[in-house]
Amino acid sequence: xxxxxxxxxxxxxxxxxxxxxxxxxxxxxxxxxxxxxxxxxxxxxxxxxxxxxxxxxxxxxxxxxxxxxxxxxxxxxxxxxxxxxxxxxxxxxxxxxxxxxxxxxxxxxxxxxxxxxxxxxxxxxxxxxxxxxxxxxxxxxxxxxxxxxxxxxxxxxxxxxxxxxxxxxxxxxxxxxxxxxxxxxxxxxxxxxxxxxxxxxxxxxxxxxxxxxxxxxxxxxxxxxxxxxxxxxxxxxxxxxxxxxxxxxxxxxxxxxxxxxxxxxxxxxxxxxxxxxxxxxxxxxxxxxxxxxxxxxxxxxxxxxxxxxxxxxxxxxxxxxxxxxxxxxxxxxxxxxxxxxxxxxxxxxxxxxxxxxxxxxxxxxxxxxxxxxxxxxxxxxxxxxxxxxxxxxxxxxxxxxxxxxxxxxxxxxxxxxxxxxxxxxxxxxxxxxxxxxxxxxxxxxxxx
Amino acid sequence: xxxxxxxxxxxxxxxxxxxxxxxxxxxxxxxxxxxxxxxxxxxxxxxxxxxxxxxxxxxxxxxxxxxxxxxxxxxxxxxxxxxxxxxxxxxxxxxxxxxxxxxxxxxxxxxxxxxxxxxxxxxxxxxxxxxxxxxxxxxxxxxxxxxxxxxxxxxxxxxxxxxxxxxxxxxxxxxxxxxxxxxxxxxxxxxxxxxxxxxxxxxxxxxxxxxxxxxxxxxxxxxxxxxxxxxxxxxxxxxxxxxxxxxxxxxxxxxxxxxxxxxxxxxxxxxxxxxxxxxxxxxxxxxxxxxxxxxxxxxxxxxxxxxxxxxxxxxxxxxxxxxxxxxxxxxxxxxxxxxxxxxxxxxxxxxxxxxxxxxxxxxxxxxxxxxxxxxxxxxxxxxxxxxxxxxxxxxxxxxxxxxxxxxxxxxxxxxxxxxxxxxxxxxxxxxxxxxxxxxxxxxxxxxxxxxxxxxxxxxxxxxxxxxxxxxxxxxxxxxxxxxxxxxxxxxxxxxxxxxxxxxxxxxxxxxxxxxxxxxxxxxxxx
Numbered sequence: 006x007x008x009x010x011x012x013x014x015x016x017x018x019x020x021x022x023x024x025x026x027x028x029x030x031x032x033x034x035x036x037x038x039x040x041x042x043x044x045x046x047x048x049x050x051x052x053x054x055x056x057x058x059x060x061x062x063x064x065x066x067x068x069x070x071x072x073x074x075x076x077x078x079x080x081x082x083x084x085x086x087x088x089x090x091x092x093x094x095x096x097x098x099x100x101x102x103x104x105x106x107x108x109x110x111x112x113x114x115x116x117x118x119x120x121x122x123x124x125x126x127x128x129x130x131x132x133x134x135x136x137x138x139x140x141x142x143x144x145x146x147x148x149x150x151x152x153x154x155x156x157x158x159x160x161x162x163x164x165x166x167x168x169x170x171x172x173x174x175x176x177x178x179x180x181x182x183x184x185x186x187x188x189x190x191x192x193x194x195x196x197x198x199x200x201x202x203x204x205x206x207x208x209x210x211x212x213x214x215x216x217x218x219x220x221x222x223x224x225x226x227x228x229x230x231x232x233x234x235x236x237x238x239x240x241x242x243x244x245x246x247x248x249x250x251x252x253x254x255x256x257x258x259x260x261x262x263x264x265x266x267x268x269x270x271x272x273x274x275x276x277x278x279x280x281x282x283x284x285x286x287x288x289x290x291x292x293x294x295x296x297x298x299x300x301x302x303x304x305x306x307x308x309x310x311x312x313x314x315x316x317x318x319x320x321x322x323x324x325x326x327x328x329x330x331x332x333x334x335x336x337x338x339x340x341x342x343x344x345x346x347x348x349x350x351x352x353x354x355x356x357x358x359x360x361x362x363x364x365x366x367x368x369x370x371x372x373x374x375x376x377x378x379x380x381x382x383x384x385x386x387x388x389x390x391x392x393x394x395x396x397x398x399x400x401x402x403x404x405x406x407x408x409x410x411x412x413x414x415x416x417x418x419x420x421x422x423x424x425x426x427x428x429x430x431x432x433x434x435x436x437x438x439x440x441x442x443x444x445x446x447x448x449x450x451x452x453x
Numbered sequence: 454x455x456x457x458x459x460x461x462x463x464x465x466x467x468x469x470x471x472x473x474x475x476x477x478x479x480x481x482x483x484x485x486x487x488x489x490x491x492x493x494x495x496x497x498x499x500x501x502x503x504x505x506x507x508x509x510x511x512x513x514x515x516x517x518x519x520x521x522x523x524x525x526x527x528x529x530x531x532x533x534x535x536x537x538x539x540x541x542x543x544x545x546x547x548x549x550x551x552x553x554x555x556x557x558x559x560x561x562x563x564x565x566x567x568x569x570x571x572x573x574x575x576x577x578x579x580x581x582x583x584x585x586x587x588x589x590x591x592x593x594x595x596x597x598x599x600x601x602x603x604x605x606x607x608x609x610x611x612x613x614x615x616x617x618x619x620x621x622x623x624x625x626x627x628x629x630x631x632x633x634x635x636x637x638x639x640x641x642x643x644x645x646x647x648x649x650x651x652x653x654x655x656x657x658x659x660x661x662x663x664x665x666x667x668x669x670x671x672x673x674x675x676x677x678x679x680x681x682x683x684x685x686x687x688x689x690x691x692x693x694x695x696x697x698x699x700x701x702x703x704x705x706x707x708x709x710x711x712x713x714x715x716x717x718x719x720x721x722x723x724x725x726x727x728x729x730x731x732x733x734x735x736x737x738x739x740x741x742x743x744x745x746x747x748x749x750x751x752x753x754x755x756x757x758x759x760x761x762x763x764x765x766x767x768x769x770x771x772x773x774x775x776x777x778x779x780x781x782x783x784x785x786x787x788x789x790x791x792x793x794x795x796x797x798x799x800x801x802x803x804x805x806x807x808x809x810x811x812x813x814x815x816x817x818x819x820x821x822x823x824x825x826x827x828x829x830x831x832x833x834x835x836x837x838x839x840x841x842x843x844x845x846x847x848x849x850x851x852x853x854x855x856x857x858x859x860x861x862x863x864x865x866x867x868x869x870x871x872x873x874x875x876x877x878x879x880x881x882x883x884x885x886x887x888x889x890x891x892x893x894x895x896x897x898x899x900x901x902x903x904x905x906x907x908x909x910x911x912x913x914x915x916x917x918x919x920x921x922x923x924x925x926x927x928x929x930x931x932x933x934x935x936x937x938x939x940x941x942x943x944x945x946x947x948x949x950x951x952x953x954x955x956x957x958x959x960x961x962x963x964x965x966x967x968x969x970x971x972x973x974x975x976x977x978x979x
Contacts, residue, residue, distance in 0.1 A: 016904070045903065048904070048907070051905065051906075055604055055607045055609075056907060056910070057607065057906060061906045061909070062906050063906075064906065064923060066799060202598055203597070301900055301901075301967055308964050309968065309969065312972065320969070322969035322971070323968060323969070324968060324970050327899070327901070329901050329903075330945075333598075333600070334685075336944065336945065338945070390899025390966055391966060415896075415898055416949075417686065417687070417688045417937060417941070418937075418951070419690075419691050446954050449953075450954055452954060452956060
């Protein structure tokens with residue numbers, strides 16, 4: 006029986022395994038040195054915050070793997086011999102594979118800061134990282150201040166975690182507004198305000214220059230490029246992640262920043278595939294980046310590679326871009342492409358609406374010539390994925406989106422609705438006279 | 454703010470301590486006149502019992518119910534045993550021994566508690582309410598910005614099955630055991646609410662009035678907590694107001710006022726088979742003897758179960774009853790909210806759930822069949838089984854032990870919906886309708902789930918919500934009571950409770966939205 010070996014038990018590897026099992030009877034092994042069982046990485050923050058126990062982050066009960074004949078191997082892969090089709094494990098053992106899927110995910114970036122390997126300095130990615138936060142920042146007595154370096158999604162999550170235990174947090178952000186390489190300025194500005202509301206010491210346009218350890222090798226302070234020295238007991242490095250592929254050097258597998266793959270997710274070596282955060286497309290797909298370190302894309306690659314491995318050769322063809330996050334108390338969803346001022350083309354125009362009091366806003370991107378709808382960012386309003394996916398496929402224009410916006414609303418029942426305000430502002434700015442249509446189940450479910 | 458909270462906690466605990474001490478303190482003395490009147494009113498014909506009580510109880514002073522109650526229960530047991538032996542069936546007293554002790558205790562109570570009902574109310578309920586509110590209200594400030602506030606739930610002793618949780622468990626279980634099985638120890642509690650009971654129904658309070666009043670008080674106070682915790686979430690605000698309204702008006706006030714108006718005691722929202730004794734002989738007789746209102750109740754009760762309940766479930770899901778109207782649900786959603794995370798999500802629990810809840814439904818229906826047959830055939834024995842013994846078994850096992858002692862007592866350990874999930878026959882019935890013929894579902898928002906598990910963790914009904922959401926499937930489960938908390942705690946806006954067309958309600962998806970459109974179509978068509 007063909008033996009499929011998957012390195013990494015994150016969402017990509019596990020999705021691949023589940024789908025291979027659905028489609029075939031092949032022997033499947035998943036190797037991980039991180040944890041025995043699959044857990045949801047995105048939920049680690051909730052364990053520290055006390056919303057959940059670690060066991061709650063595991064989507065499948067422990068019997069699931071045996072029942073589905075997926076062998077779990079707790080081991081660390083040190084190298085690959087693709088000629089012999091063998092993996093070399095740290096404990097000296099070998100594992101033979103017929104086909105190999107590399108799904109080893111990411112590791113937090115470290116940019117060579119002096120002192121970056123001190124105790125109490127870490128990212129937030131793995132189970133071990135969670136244990137580290139618990140060890141070095143268990144409360145505000147042991148950790149009187151924490152510094153977070155890097156203003157992205159993980160940075161703000163780490164800030165929220167530490168604030169949940171009343172630990173004072175200084176948040177160093179390289180940009181002059183939070184995440185403004187991705188978010189348009191209005192949204193970025195709103196999140197800046199929200200960060201301050203949560204009593205986080207946000208320092209924009211500030212870089213880390215050095216981490217100062219004490220005599221025990223534990224962090225005691227950091228220095229910024231503004232010349233400030235900030236005493237702290239914990240430093241979170243959240244300036245992005247990069248593929249976790251050091252063990253592949255000299256393996257003969259082509260690597261760039263990540264493992265180079267084609268659209269079938271195949272590497273340059275036959276029978277070796279790479280998926281998820283660690284995979285790098287030779288050429289970026291559409292507006293996407295060659296390396297997509299996102300939960301959803303990892304899952305999609307897992308679904309896709311399973312088809313290929315089970316004989317139904319399938320290209321990785323992600324549909325319309327979507328993503329989501331939560332900034333402290335503000336939920337964020339995005340469908341299609343909305344670029345920030347720093348990255349957008351001239352032809353991309355934005356319509357922005359923000360609630361006068363609440364932390365709620367949306368930005369709709371459209372093409373300046375054709376008015377074609379390009380994408381939407383929403384903060385504090387939930388939207389229906391299927392509706393926006395459909396509108397993007399149908400290449401609707403921005404007026405259509407405004408007119409039928411109520412169909413897309415996904416907020417819980419009885420929530421205040423803002424479509425009328427949004428469309429009113431749109432009409433004023435664009436000189437249109439659109440009246441929003443009532444929500445229609447028939448349209449939503451395409452019932453004739 | 455923290456100081457106010459702590460003072461509130463101390464005041465609350467003082468009130469609780471006094472309340473908890475009441476069952477064992479107090480002075481009881483029964484005068485010959487009181488006893489004589491009692492015997493006359495009750496129509497007691499047992500000379501043995503009367504002389505026993507006159508000899509051993511009347512005219513004496515008892516300190517604490519522990520010394521008083523056994524005299525009464527022994528006297529009753531001994532008298533009944535002798536009468537049975539002598540085949541003097543007319544003399545047998547059918548009041549249960551502990552109820553007799555409670556009734557005699559109620560008239561013989563004397564001393565400080567009885568003379569200072571108002572003050573004692575303040576020292577128990579009053580302090581409890583003030584203390585609890587002082588503990589809860591500062592959260593408006595302490596919780597910070599509005600949003601999901603589950604920080605520390607698994608760090609706190611009280612909400613993570615620590616010793617505080619076990620103390621609450623012991624307190625609740627003991628409270629229910631007293632209510633159902635040792636009502637004489639609730640006598641002192643009844644004094645506290647006598648003035649309120651008299652102003653409503655005109656009668657002195659029994660232990661069930663204490664329970665009803667306390668139920669309302671607890672729900673109001675804990676609803677304040679809900680309002681603060683979920684102040685960002687309009688669905689929770691409206692729903693909490695609804696359960697509060699139905700509890701106070703329908704379950705508490707209307708029945709009491711009906712009694713004052715010489716009508717039968719009836720909770721108009723309590724539907725059969727949760728209201729399992731609706732078709733019991735004594736209830737049918739009482740309704741038929743109550744004129745127009747009795748007939749109306751009889752017709753209403755039947756229409757409620759046969760028409761209103763399923764039609765409403767078709768349009769809104771069983772949530773319209775279980776988490777908007779029902780009293781059990783109301784307590785679970787207020788007092789029980791801090792414990793919702795303890796319901797087990799394992800597949801094993803689900804199997805147990807299905808056997809148990811459908812078993813109870815079957816039991817209730819078979820029992821009702823027997824009682825109705827017995828009623829119309831005017832016989833006490835059906836198929837060689839005594840109808841009364843079936844009713845007694847159900848009342849004891851399901852009505853008292855399951856719904857009461859386990860249902861609420863186990864909140865801090867097994868979550869706040871133990872009864873609703875594993876035992877309630879009405880929930881089972883509503884569940885069938887919800888599963889097979891309803892517009893209600895929890896919609897999963899395309900491919901947005903990140904499998905974090907907040908939804909499953911906080912599902913009070915033990916549904917593994919994530920298992921559906923991460924596959925892009927809508928949640929259509931008979932047990933879902935539509936509390937809306939999965940949707941509230943979801944950090945990515947994935948879940949929405951809604952009533953929509955039946956077509957496409959159940960949506961099997963293998964490949965999630967967002968991936969290759971052709972692949973999705975290919976795989977999902979199969």
